[in-house]
Amino acid sequence: MEGQPHQLWGVHEVATYLGVPVATLYQWRHRAYGPRGRRVGRYIRYDPDDVRSWFSDQSETVT
Known part of the structure; x- marks a missing residue:
């Protein structure tokens, strides 16, 4: 990867990006829903590109 290293979230x-509580992300992980996260040691890290892609794939529109 060239240039600046890719930062994980x-x-x-x-x-913050999705506008949901942290507890919601943990519930989603438990239910195998939401953006894909990976465990790094004892932490969960997300690739920002995966989060953005998951968000854009959501077909439900807000009315």
Whole structure:
């Protein structure tokens, strides 16, 4: 990867980006829903591209 290293997001960054509580992300993981996260040691990390892709794939529109 060239240039600046790709930063991963933690649960707080993802929750902020999606506008949901951190607890919601943990519930989604338990239910195998939401953006794909990976365990790094004792932490959960998300690739921002995966989060954005998951968000754009959501077909439900807000009215």
